[in-house]
Amino acid sequence: MLIKKPADIQPSEITPESVYRRRREFMRDGAMLAAGAMLSPLAAPVALAQQGDALKAAAPAGLTRTPPAPWWEGKFEHVQPAPSEEPFYTNESLTPYEDVTRYNNFYEFGMDKSDPHNRSGEFRTEPWSVEISGEVGKPGTYHLEDILKPHDLEERVYRLRCVEAWSMVIPWIGFPLADLIKRFEPTSRARYVEFETAIQRDAMPGVRSRFSIIDWPYREGLRIDEAMNELAFLAVGLYGSYLPAQNGAPIRLVVPWKYGFKSIKSIVRMNFRETQPNTSWNDLQPNEYGFYANVNPAVHHPRWRQDTERRLPQTLFSRQVIPTRLFNGYGEQVAHLYKDLDLARHY
């Protein structure tokens, strides 16, 4: 008997990976949207933003992110929209959600810009606690819910300038760092704040990598007057919704007048101290990355010119290359902090 062999599958019939992935995301998002419609509180934050309440930016239609824990829902119900003028807002074009969440430096998840999006699925943000230590009146380890409780969330649209000479414009949701610091009553000896990022070895391929030359955990720091500046912000969301892991969930720093690496992600510790803390990049290459890392077009990094920046997203045929401004354009708010500092020496 002749058994007819089925024709081999033609390569042209195979769905390209990018298409089926998009399809899966589409189906998943659709399913989540449906689930959200049934459990209306879950969808509240995004729905709120989409209804054109005064937030400057909403997550893309169809995208519903589940809150890390139920208590998060309430936090996002009343978010104060960004005002319409500088410095807490800029009318420059927003970098689209897809680029903000798929083009990241978060080396704990890998070196490639797409790694933080693709490889952070296992990262756990609940339960989350932050240790407050050092020169403060109320040290302790606090659950994030208690950390956030007294703070009303607000929206801020900031420029983000990476030391690699690209930049974005991002609508954050969060609250002023100064408000949090005051609550824990720093003593007069608290001259610096040191921050530390979480380590979850099993969920962070970059931390497991044998070739990584960063001594984890990632650490950053600010002078106390920098930390108390009105621009310094703790973000828990972007585009009207919860922070994705790759953007530093569940809580991260945003200091828009400094290069992006100062804006430390996924904070688990804030330590108040009298002496300048070690910071990860400064430890690794002190001649390249200073403690201050203020955006400065006149001081070039040994690897990257800093006089211009590529505003993302770009296409090859529409490339926006713009001059970089001192303090990323926030000089009016922060220049006074550095009036006695030689910015070329203290880069």
Next chain:
Amino acid sequence: MAKAVGPSARTRPGPLKPAVFSLSLLPLAWLVWRIAGNDLGPDPVQELATATGEWTLRFLLITLSLTPLRQLSGRIEFVRVRRMVGLFALFYACLHFFIWMSLLLAFRWSAIGEELLERPYISVGFVSLLILIALGATSPKAMVRRMGRNWKRLHRLVYPAAILGVVHLTWILRTDVGEAALYGAILAILLGHRLWRHLTR
């Protein structure tokens, strides 16, 4: 008899060279495809610069592996495509350099000059490119004949060119040096093999 076979075998047209030529164009075709589909991500210029740089290094390492492969396998075909593969390394290096000058620095000549002199990783990359250009320019058969023994001496510069290429890559990486370690290890094996042969001959 052997004498008669030698040259004719060398010049015999076969599918080998066209095949290698086509394969070597695949990375370029892939990049053009991604440009056409606007699939280079939010920072396409950086992506193009990185991709062409990596392909330069890969072609250099492939070029350097052909002689050891011939020695180990005894097959002459490997050496027959050596010049072509080497020229493709030069080709991707030129693309890389051109993208850097045009798209990243927008032909701001003073900035380009500053970069070449003040960023050490760019300086070493540029020296490597100059070497590759010199090797490419002296690659036609007529030049090989004319230069005689000097040709071989000059073309030994491919070793420092490859080393500088790996240094150039290592220097731009911010942390995880895995990729550079891989290329460095391959280069070390290829150069080590030559050294070993030289010492044991």
